[in-house]
Amino acid sequence: MVPTSSSESPLPSTEGTFGERLSAAVRRCRNPVCVGLDPRFESLPAPLRAGRDAGSTVDRAAAFAEFSCRVIDAVRDLVPIVKPQAAFFEALGPAGMQALADVLAHARQAGLETILDGKRNDIGSTAEAYADAWIGRRGSAWGSDSLTVSPYLGDDTLLPFVRAAEARSGGIFVLVKTSNPGSAALQDRTTTVDGRAVLIRELVAQWVEGHAARTAGPSGYGDVGAVVGATYPRELAELRRAMPHAWLLVPGYGAQGGGADDVAAGFDDRGLGAIVNNSRGILFAHAAPEYRERVTEAGWIDAVRMATEAMIAALRERTTVGRL
Amino acid sequence: MVPTSSSESPLPSTEGTFGERLSAAVRRCRNPVCVGLDPRFESLPAPLRAGRDAGSTVDRAAAFAEFSCRVIDAVRDLVPIVKPQAAFFEALGPAGMQALADVLAHARQAGLETILDGKRNDIGSTAEAYADAWIGRRGSAWGSDSLTVSPYLGDDTLLPFVRAAEARSGGIFVLVKTSNPGSAALQDRTTTVDGRAVLIRELVAQWVEGHAARTAGPSGYGDVGAVVGATYPRELAELRRAMPHAWLLVPGYGAQGGGADDVAAGFDDRGLGAIVNNSRGILFAHAAPEYRERVTEAGWIDAVRMATEAMIAALRERTTVGRL
Numbered sequence: 107m108v109p110t111s112s113s114e115s116p117l118p119s120t121e122g123t124f125g126e127r128l129s130a131a132v133r134r135c136r137n138p139v140c141v142g143l144d145p146r147f148e149s150l151p152a153p154l155r156a157g158r159d160a161g162s163t164v165d166r167a168a169a170f171a172e173f174s175c176r177v178i179d180a181v182r183d184l185v186p187i188v189k190p191q192a193a194f195f196e197a198l199g200p201a202g203m204q205a206l207a208d209v210l211a212h213a214r215q216a217g218l219e220t221i222l223d224g225k226r227n228d229i230g231s232t233a234e235a236y237a238d239a240w241i242g243r244r245g246s247a248w249g250s251d252s253l254t255v256s257p258y259l260g261d262d263t264l265l266p267f268v269r270a271a272e273a274r275s276g277g278i279f280v281l282v283k284t285s286n287p288g289s290a291a292l293q294d295r296t297t298t299v300d301g302r303a304v305l306i307r308e309l310v311a312q313w314v315e316g317h318a319a320r321t322a323g324p325s326g327y328g329d330v331g332a333v334v335g336a337t338y339p340r341e342l343a344e345l346r347r348a349m350p351h352a353w354l355l356v357p358g359y360g361a362q363g364g365g366a367d368d369v370a371a372g373f374d375d376r377g378l379g380a381i382v383n384n385s386r387g388i389l390f391a392h393a394a395p396e397y398r399e400r401v402t403e404a405g406w407i408d409a410v411r412m413a414t415e416a417m418i419a420a421l422r423e424r425t426t427v428g429r430l
Numbered sequence: 431m432v433p434t435s436s437s438e439s440p441l442p443s444t445e446g447t448f449g450e451r452l453s454a455a456v457r458r459c460r461n462p463v464c465v466g467l468d469p470r471f472e473s474l475p476a477p478l479r480a481g482r483d484a485g486s487t488v489d490r491a492a493a494f495a496e497f498s499c500r501v502i503d504a505v506r507d508l509v510p511i512v513k514p515q516a517a518f519f520e521a522l523g524p525a526g527m528q529a530l531a532d533v534l535a536h537a538r539q540a541g542l543e544t545i546l547d548g549k550r551n552d553i554g555s556t557a558e559a560y561a562d563a564w565i566g567r568r569g570s571a572w573g574s575d576s577l578t579v580s581p582y583l584g585d586d587t588l589l590p591f592v593r594a595a596e597a598r599s600g601g602i603f604v605l606v607k608t609s610n611p612g613s614a615a616l617q618d619r620t621t622t623v624d625g626r627a628v629l630i631r632e633l634v635a636q637w638v639e640g641h642a643a644r645t646a647g648p649s650g651y652g653d654v655g656a657v658v659g660a661t662y663p664r665e666l667a668e669l670r671r672a673m674p675h676a677w678l679l680v681p682g683y684g685a686q687g688g689g690a691d692d693v694a695a696g697f698d699d700r701g702l703g704a705i706v707n708n709s710r711g712i713l714f715a716h717a718a719p720e721y722r723e724r725v726t727e728a729g730w731i732d733a734v735r736m737a738t739e740a741m742i743a744a745l746r747e748r749t750t751v752g753r754l
Contacts, residue, residue: 144556163571193552193559199571203527225552227580228517229610232468235517247487247523256551258582258605262612281582286553288586292630297619306616306630 122323124219124252124277128353129325129378131186131219136430137418138373140221140355141181142385143190143209145170149390151406167201170194174209177389180410182216184418189355189383190250192224210250214243221355222250225281227259233266241267242274252277254333254355261313264330268317271329277353278330280314282345283307285335285358307341311348318351325378327353334372336364336382343371346379354380359417360387366424377430382421388413446647448543448576448601452677453649453702455510455543460754461742462697464545464679465505466709467514467533469494473714475730491525494518498533501713504734506540508742513679513707514574516548534574538567545679546574549605551583557590565591566598576601578657578679585637588654592641595653601677602654604638606669607631609659609682631665635672642675649702651677658696660688660706667695670703678704683741684711690741690748701754706745712737 122130132138147155147166154173158165178188190213195206213220220243226236240246240253255267255278267278283293293307304312314332321328331353334345346354354372358364359382372380391397391413392406401409422428446454456462471479471490478497482489502512514537519530537544544567550560564570564577579591579602591602607617617631628636638656645652655677658669670678678696682688683706696704715721715737716730725733745751 146555191552191556191559193550193556193563196563197559197571199563200524200528200531202571204524207524223552225580225583226517226549228515228547228549229608231470232515232517235515235521239517239520239523247521247526256549256580256582258580258616259549259608259610260612260615260617262610262615284553284583286583286586288584291584291586292582292633293584295619295621295623295630295633297621297630299619306619306621309616309619 121275123275123321124271124329125321125327125353126323126325127275128186128219128277128381129323129327132378132381133430135184135186137185137421137427138377138381139185139414139417139421140187140189140381140383141177141185141388141414142223142357142383143174143177143188144385144389145173145194149386149393151392152403153406163198164201167195167198167205170198170202171205171208175212176407177410178209178213178216178218180407181388181414182218184411184414185218187219187221187381188213189221189223191385192222207248210248214249219252220250221252221254221279222248223254225254225256227256227263229259229263230266233263234270237267237270241270241278242276245274246276252279254279254281256281257310257313264313264317268330272321276329279333279353279355280310280330282310282314282332283334283338283341285337285362285364289335289338307345308348311345314352315349318349322351326374327351327379331355333357336369337362339368339371342369346371355383356380357383360384366420369421370425373426375426375429377426377428384417388417445599447599447645448595448653449645449651449677450647450649451599452510452543452601452705453647453651456702456705457754459508459510461509461745461751462701462705463509463738463741463745464511464513464705464707465501465509465712465738466547466681466707467498467501467512468709468713469497469518473717475716476727477730487522488525491519491522491529494522494526495529495532499536500731501734502533502537502540502542504731505712505738506542508735508738509542511543511545511705512537513545513547515709516546531572534572538573543576544574545576545578545603546572547578549578549580551580551587553583553587554590557587558594561591561594565594565602566600569598570600576603578603578605580605581634581637588637588641592654596645600653603657603677603679604634604654606634606638606656607658607662607665609661609686609688613659613662631669632672635669638676639673642673646675650698651675651703655679657681660692661686663692663695666693670695679707680704681707684708690744693745694749697750699750699753701750701752708741712741
């Protein structure tokens with residue numbers, strides 16, 4: 107397939123560290139939008155559901171793959187990165203996992219960086235197996251560039267992921283402050299470290315920043331990032347300061363209520379430092395009031411593109427992304 | 431296949447709640463051993479590796495499926511439950527996931543309860559998708575009975591899993607105190623809840639106990655359990671008291687250093703309340719000094735059975751399991 111980038115830039119390099127590739131991709135696209143690939147059969151546009159049996163995991167997996175690949179084709183010249191959500195593919199059994207592999211391969215071929223959103227972790231050699239599965243487009247089983255990782259098991263369990271990221275030019279995003287209403291229950295608890303009061307989310311942020319600083323390249327960002335929800339703008343500002351070398355993956359934009367103003371604090375003065383994910387607000391834009399009147403369900407892909415462009419415009423207008 | 435149980439009991443029922451089925455299975459087998467299915471190609475007995483290309487994920491996946499199914503056949507009349515580790519199958523890409531599906535199907539046909547060790551979690555409808563994937567042998571995509579779940583995202587994210595467990599006679603095991611050396615870094619931090627000092631692991635244990643008590647059946651145990659490592663016997667005793675209605679999944683026996691005395695505090699007076707996982711100590715027993723002199727590598731399956739019987743005997747001798 108021939109790239110259709112309006113800036114006529116060449117296909118991006120797969121060389122260099124993940125942190126630097128992400129900086130280059132965000133600069134090239136002049137925006138930090140991450141399109142979340144969270145297919146849900148009942149929300150797919152009618153043409154994707156037509157002739158497919160909702161009760162068949164094979165049929166649904168085929169619909170997920172076709173839908174996700176068409177979304178990738180629609181946004182490949184607009185955005186730097188996409189994020190398939192493992193859960194929706196896993197829910198279809200082995201057929202869903204084959205669809206996930208196909209979607210990741212299509213995203214790579216389109217020149218996009220990828221995050222597998224799996225929130226994985228385990229101990230020792232089991233963590234190594236997860237890293238072998240998901241980290242690094244070359245040398246990992248699934249060929250995704252990066253993986254989201256959960257920190258509950260402790261800082262020692264992050265090491266196999268960090269080592270894999272360094273060895274295979276991949277990355278990780280560690281959960282620090284998630285976008286859900288109940289994230290406070292554990293993440294916002296106060297504890298004491300060396301006699302000083304620290305929140306659990308700050309403690310995890312310290313682990314992340316240590317690895318991010320050590321792996322930082324010329325752009326200032328490393329291979330180890332953090333997940334920080336758009337639904338908590340004050341915490342986002344704090345955590346930006348606490349992790350100056352970490353890419354932030356910011357979910358919660360759009361359907362979860364976050365807007366451009368809410369994510370503004372995630373960026374540095376150059377417009378770098380955060381990628382902002384939007385899943386439902388882009389994927390299912392055809393069903394949103396503002397697009398339903400302008401596109402038919404058959405023209406759903408136009409709504410995907412319009413919603414992506416609207417999000418890019420909002421970020422450029424209301425944040426330092428405009429300086430990219 | 432005809433069951434070969436020495437007690438000549440019929441194949442176990444798939445009716446009833448997960449908590450009650452587990453109580454029945456442990457009583458029927460008179461032991462709480464969970465065989466962890468963590469295949470690693472380089473550790474497989476030579477006959478399983480012969481003729482297979484270590485560089486081919488398809489070949490390795492075929493070896494994992496054959497190995498795991500033969501282990502299941504060897505222990506099906508001895509133990510109540512097996513636990514495939516998702517990471518090792520994921521590390522082989524789509525071929526590995528098909529092997530995982532085959533292994534889970536084989537375990538079901540053998541009449542064993544199953545735990546998918548995936549340490550999954552996410553927010554809202556994404557957590558629902560994971561639950562649809564893995565919880566309940568009827569109605570879930572993979573047909574596993576239960577799933578391990580990570581609590582970092584907060585107590586609200588446990589609810590979709592708990593609801594799925596109740597709706598489909600499945601279960602979950604929430605990470606509370608893991609067996610790795612670094613588990614203290616987050617889990618053992620002190621925080622304050624309603625003016626009272628509480629450890630993070632105790633806070634999560636409170637969430638678990640609430641759901642466990644609400645779903646408890648006649649045996650006293652519910653569908654929501656906890657992961658508590660054998661490598662921390664004092665914490666295991668504390669957490670047993672803190673979660674009187676929760677099944678404990680206790681990893682860390684064998685290769686990680688835990689023994690029968692270390693897990694004794696996990697059981698109630700009747701010998702119920704905990705299942706004890708052993709992966710490498712059983713799977714790769716053929717390479718252990720105590721079996722290497724008695725079995726050839728071709729006879730590796732005898733070592734699997736001997737190691738399982740030795741673990742059962744140790745638990746019966748040194749814990750209340752002897753009263754089952």
